[in-house]
Amino acid sequence: METSPRSEQPGPGHLEGGGQDPANLLTLVARGDHAAFEKVYDQFAGPVYGLVRRVLRDPAQSEEVAQEVLLEVWRTASRFDPARGSASAWVMTMAHRRAIDRVRSENASTARELKLTPGPETSDDVADLVETKLDRQRVRRCLANLTPLQAEAVKLAYYGGYTYPQVGELLNVPLGTIKTRIRDGLIRLRDCMEVTW
Amino acid sequence: MSVQRHELHLLTGSYALDALTEGERAEFEKHLDRCPSCAEEVRGLRETAARLALATAVVPPPEMRARVLAAAPNVRQLPPPGRNRLNRAGRRAGLRRPSLSRTGVTAGVLTLAAAFVFLLVTQFSTNQQLHRSQASNSAIAAVLAAPDARIEAVPATVGGTVTAVVSADQHEAVVTTADVPTLPDSRVYQLWVMNAAGGAKSVGFVTVSSSGSATPVLASGVLPGDKLGITVEPAGGTAQPTTTPVVVMPVSA
Numbered sequence: 001m002e003t004s005p006r007s008e009q010p011g012p013g014h015l016e017g018g019g020q021d022p023a024n025l026l027t028l029v030a031r032g033d034h035a036a037f038e039k040v041y042d043q044f045a046g047p048v049y050g051l052v053r054r055v056l057r058d059p060a061q062s063e064e065v066a067q068e069v070l071l072e073v074w075r076t077a078s079r080f081d082p083a084r085g086s087a088s089a090w091v092m093t094m095a096h097r098r099a100i101d102r103v104r105s106e107n108a109s110t111a112r113e114l115k116l117t118p119g120p121e122t123s124d125d126v127a128d129l130v131e132t133k134l135d136r137q138r139v140r141r142c143l144a145n146l147t148p149l150q151a152e153a154v155k156l157a158y159y160g161g162y163t164y165p166q167v168g169e170l171l172n173v174p175l176g177t178i179k180t181r182i183r184d185g186l187i188r189l190r191d192c193m194e195v196t197w
Numbered sequence: 198m199s200v201q202r203h204e205l206h207l208l209t210g211s212y213a214l215d216a217l218t219e220g221e222r223a224e225f226e227k228h229l230d231r232c233p234s235c236a237e238e239v240r241g242l243r244e245t246a247a248r249l250a251l252a253t254a255v256v257p258p259p260e261m262r263a264r265v266l267a268a269a270p271n272v273r274q275l276p277p278p279g280r281n282r283l284n285r286a287g288r289r290a291g292l293r294r295p296s297l298s299r300t301g302v303t304a305g306v307l308t309l310a311a312a313f314v315f316l317l318v319t320q321f322s323t324n325q326q327l328h329r330s331q332a333s334n335s336a337i338a339a340v341l342a343a344p345d346a347r348i349e350a351v352p353a354t355v356g357g358t359v360t361a362v363v364s365a366d367q368h369e370a371v372v373t374t375a376d377v378p379t380l381p382d383s384r385v386y387q388l389w390v391m392n393a394a395g396g397a398k399s400v401g402f403v404t405v406s407s408s409g410s411a412t413p414v415l416a417s418g419v420l421p422g423d424k425l426g427i428t429v430e431p432a433g434g435t436a437q438p439t440t441t442p443v444v445v446m447p448v449s450a
Contacts, residue, residue, distance in 0.1 A: 030274065037269055041262060049257035051250045059433045060385050060402035063258050064412070067265050071336060074269045078277040089243045092250035100215045132254040139252040157216035158249055164211040165218065183210030183242075190245040 022087035023080075030077035037074055045070060046132070047088070048095045055099040055161040065102055069095045096158070103161045142192035149173065150185030157182055206235055213242035260399055267417035271339030271367065336415050340364050340371045353377055353427070353444040361425055363448050370419045370448065372427075374403055374411040377443075380429065387434045388414055391424045391445070397438050403427060423448045 022043055028036035048069050053062040073091055080090050143151045149171065156167045168178035205228045211217050212225050229236050340346060343364035350360040357377035363370040372388055380386065386403040400416040416425060426442040 030277065032274060034266075034270065038266060041265060045257045045262065045265075046254035047251045049261070050253035050255040053255065054253045059258075060404060063261055063401070064404070066257065067261060067268075070265045071268055071272055074274065075272050076275050078275050085240055086244060086247065088251060089247040092247040093243060096215055096246070096250065132252060135248065135252040135254070139249055154210075154214070154249075157211065157214040158246060159253070162216065163218050164216045167216065179207050179211055182214065182216065183207055186210040186213060186242045186245055189249075190241050193245060193248050195241055195244045195248065 022091075023082045026073075026077050026080045026087050026090075027082075029074060030080070040073060041070060044073070044088070044091050047092060050132075051092060051095050052099045054159050055096070056102060061102065062099075065098050066095070069098050072098070100161050138193060142189050145192050146185045146188055147181075150181050150188065153178055153181045154185040154189065206232070206238075209235055209238045209242055213239055213246050260401075264400065264415070264417050267369070268336040268415055271336050271369070337371045337413050340367060340369045340415070343367050343369075347449065349446055349449075351444055351446050355429075355443045359427060359444045359446065361446055361448075363419060363425075365419075365421050365448070368417065368419050370416040370425060371413050372403065372416055372425060373413040374405060377403075377405050377411065379405050379407055383432050384429050385432055385434060386411075386427050386443070387430045387438070388416060389426045389428065389438055389442075390416055390419050391426050392420070393422050397426070399434060399436070402434060419448055421448060 020039065020043075022040065025036045025040050025043075029040055045066070049062060049066040052066045052069065053059065056062045056065065069091075072094055076094075080087065143155070146154070152171060153164075153167050153173075156162050156170060157164060160167075162170065164178050164182055165175060167173075167182070168175050171178065173181070205225060208217060208221065208225050212222065217225060229239065340362055343366055345366045346362050346364045348360065348362050350358050353359050353374070355378055358375045359372065359377070360375065361370050361372045374386075377386070386405065388400050388403055389397040390400055391397045398418065400418070401414045403411045403414055405411045419425070425446045425448060426438065427444050428438040428440045428442050430439060
């Protein structure tokens with residue numbers, strides 16, 4: 001209760017402990033802890049590669065971008081601020097942006113084929129991670145709670161890597177409508193998945 | 198004003214999904230600074246998007262692990278951002294700054310690095326390549342800055358040139374190509390580290406753009422006596438080379 005004004009703030013991540021909590025691990029990584037980086041790699045390589053692959057499709061390119069993202073985690077770990085979000089949100093935001101940058105820079109030169117469906121869920125050479133099954137079930141269940149338009153819009157924007165005007169065009173929905181559908185859909189997903197932030 | 202604000206607020210969802218156009222993104226980020234409720238909403242929606250991301254997890258290519266872990270020590274980490282005044286003094290006391298002068302850079306290496314940077318700049322001028330990550334650039338820079346780095350260029354049988362900068366001390370090489378023909382989508386150039394015993398280890402793919410240039414690839418685990426080789430393989434690559442290499446470069450000790 002009565003905290004002394006001079007009490008030192010423990011801050012994110014004590015020197016000892018740490019454990020497997022990704023936020024603590026990132027704090028250690030920021031100090032150049034290579035063993036912590038290995039653990040971070042093992043926690044996030046699957047989701048990072050999976051997400052990038054989902055957006056880019058091309059395996060070679062996805063591997064390249066995933067590697068860049070994971071090294072970027074190492075490089076910029078000091079910029080992770082646990083007060084502003086979870087470790088997974090920080091890493092996955094970085095991964096998604098990288099994939100999107102790649103998509104959009106390529107679109108500038110070559111027209112990418114626009115498809116309504118996000119393509120095959122998984123292909124033979126891509127094995128699901130066991131612990132992902134639960135995440136996947138929950139996401140699927142919560143997506144099913146959305147209106148078809150909301151679900152399609154969110155999926156095309158996130159997994160498809162399209163801008164909301166492109167999503168609007170693909171779904172034949174006016175701009176003003178599509179941005180509210182994306183927002184409403186995400187809010188519903190947030191509530192369904194009980195995201196506490 | 199309020200109408201416009203309201204409009205901007207509707208973009209939280211698209212922003213959290215990286216679905217804004219570039220101009221709008223910049224505008225929206227400015228707005229975020231002034232709109233705490235928007236920032237709060239974005240935070241929650243970001244976390245939600247992360248759940249969508251985690252659900253896509255698949256087993257990554259196994260060779261990626263060694264490559265990333267080997268590259269990390271050669272990538273200089275960013276210092277912590279300046280905290281607000283209240284925290285700064287305490288933080289400083291606790292954290293040792295990495296020494297700037299840890300790596301001595303000799304004039305000879307600088308010349309070599311300059312030559313290679315010139316090569317990179319002349320080859321990688323397309324827009325796409327400007328998006329290359331700083332992370333991979335710094336891993337590459339670390340190889341270039343290695344005191345023992347050597348540069349070698351060899352013509353490929355399919356045309357064009359393959360260039361490698363090899364650091365025997367760091368067991369790493371940076372490989373790139375110039376004027377090598379592009380492949381159909383069903384084929385890739387796969388890069389191998391081949392040892393004297395005839396074994397080959399895949400270290401990645403060399404992606405050649407339509408302009409004939411390639412993004413540099415970092416090969417780790419390169420030992421003296423090894424050779425770097427590139428073969429044409431089916432998309433996705435193979436575990437072992439299945440075709441005659443279009444180029445083989447010895448790694449001099």
